[in-house]
Amino acid sequence: MxxxxxxxxxxxxxxxxxxxxxxxxxxxxxxxxxxxxxxxxxxxxxxxxxxxxxxxxxxxxxxxxxxxxxxxxxxxxxxxxxxxxxxxxxxxxxxxxxxxxxxxxxxxxxxxxxxxxxxxxxxxxxxxxxxxxxxxxxxxxxxxxxxxxxxxxxxxxxxxxxxxxxxxxxxxxxxxxxxxxxxxxxxxxxxxxxxxxxxxxxxxxxxxxxxxxxxxxxxxVNLDEFPYYPLEPKAEGEKTIILMTGRAEDLSKGAKNLWTAGDMLARERDDFQIWITDTDQRMDTDWFKAIGWHPFSKIKEFYRQADICCVPSVWEEPFGLVAVEAMATGRPCVVSDVGGLQEIVVEGETGHIFDRDNPAALAEALRKVLASHDTRRAMGDAGRRRVEEMYTxxxxxxxxxxxxxxxxxx
Amino acid sequence: MSAPKSVYIVVSYAPGFHKLLEYVRKYHPEARITLVHPRGYTATESERKYIDDTVECPSRSLSPPSGWWGLWQLSRELRQRHIDHLGFQYESITLRLFGIACQPKECVAWLGNGQLLQLPLNLRATLADLITHRISGYRVMLAAAWHAYLLGANNEPPERPRR
CATH class of the missing domain: 3.40.50.2000 (Glycogen Phosphorylase B;)
Incomplete structure (x- = not known):
């Protein structure tokens, strides 16, 4: 045809x-x-x-x-x-x-x-x-x-x-x-x-x-392009990376909420760093880093380096491909309760779903995932299985x- | 735009400003690109990739009314530099007047729909240009209002649906 x-x-x-x-x-x-x-x-x-x-x-x-x-x-x-x-x-x-x-x-x-x-x-x-x-x-x-x-x-x-x-x-x-x-x-x-x-x-x-x-x-996703990388335990002093990909400069993507949630977490711990794909580095701090806009091939490398993927969109994200890509790589996802995202992530199994536009709820969800490597690994593995079954x-x-x-x- | 030796670009906070710098660098690899920015502004890494130099405006903003004095002061300095090209992302009456005051060889604006606009460097032509566009703009704006408010007025607004 x-x-x-x-x-x-x-x-x-x-x-x-x-x-x-x-x-x-x-x-x-x-x-x-x-x-x-x-x-x-x-x-x-x-x-x-x-x-x-x-x-x-x-x-x-x-x-x-x-x-x-x-x-x-x-x-x-x-x-x-x-x-x-x-x-x-x-x-x-x-x-x-x-x-x-x-x-x-x-x-x-x-x-x-x-x-x-x-x-x-x-x-x-x-x-x-x-x-x-x-x-x-x-x-x-x-x-x-x-x-x-x-x-x-x-x-x-x-x-x-x-x-x-x-x-x-x-x-x-x-x-x-x-x-x-x-x-x-x-x-x-x-x-x-x-x-x-x-x-x-x-x-x-x-x-x-x-x-x-x-x-x-x-x-x-195409599983050949998003191979599974099991989460490795962090070395002493090594920071857990929370990654937000996509058009982070777009306000509807919720980067501001992620920054606020990060600010809340940074007051109680220093074992994490947030990376977002934004070119504006004016918000950069010790725990927040704008890594710029990168080609598709490079983004896959960021998923591998990350430990958690966060999609804090505040608009009704139609699908939320980045969550599926992160799950395919074996990363737990913390996503807002919008559009297609809430249909992709299974609460408590492959990640967490938080109340949109609520930085405190996002901070709480991140706190749960940051708590232990074993939880992240289990969620990441479950995410990979879900992608293999439904989203290839x-x-x-x-x-x-x-x-x-x-x-x-x- | 002919091949310039020096291009001065006024910083913009609109989305895609770094793309504009990338575009200018791509098409004028030999030109010295200078970023014109307000006092206290720090160029981002993605902007620094494409620029050679920066020049600071004495005011903290480029917008009226506080920006006017700063831009006027800066225009005196830029006039002495005999710059080739001065560019803006989008355009405004303030920036156009700033362009005239700087007396570059060419003054251009890159608009959001990809249009590259050659700006006239004399006051009368600038005002005529602005008035022409404002008239056509107001015509469209009023036509849209006519349709939105008068032709749609026969329908009672529904109750705000709950979701």
Missing amino acids: RLAFVDHVFSWPPLGGAPADLYYTMRGLQALGHEVRLFYGAEPDNWFLSEVAEGDLPFECERVEFRRGEVTPKNVAVRYREAVDAFAPDVVFNCFAFLIKPFIAEALSHYPQISRFYAYEPFCPRDYRLWLNFKTCPYNFLTTPHVCGKCAWQRLWRSLRTGRPDGYAWEYQATEAYTMAYHAKLLKSIQDYSAIIVYNHFTKDLLGGHNANVHVVGGG WDRVIERHYPAMLEEVLR
């Missing part, structure tokens, strides 16, 4: 879980004998975006290039349509594209389409994280467009009035996401997808019956995709 994957914001090395998820899904489907091709958007004039390292990708890629000023919703849709039509796929996977995604869906509506929602982009026109005032927003753009429209305007008007909006505000303006016509287009695209893949049941509930064929498919890419692909593709083409 010929499968086209369209991702307007693909990055490699990956900037977050979504590109990594796409990479492994494509690789898995390729291993099942499908012919896969990735169509990704490239903006060579955009200093903010890094070039995709196509040489590191084991499947066919087609770069859909947009020069400055060419990135308009209609233009993007037309260019993807031209590129995908030349490939003539049997099924199109419509992946990450934020507010432009309904335009791409419309342009490719002559193919059976499977949409992958990596975050909450259809549910909020102002922020793909469905995050309002440092909390999960209780509204949903699909059902309350008039409330969400005002909310989006209140956040974005300052950027809009400059005449040079950037990022999300630019997409909001370019797609006219403030109009009911956009809302209708979004709803239609969701209803027309042959299938929709989401990461967790919270997202499925948000789709609220607009599409009958919604699949909850978690991410996974081979298992994820075999369990969900062949049946889904068959159903879509029926």
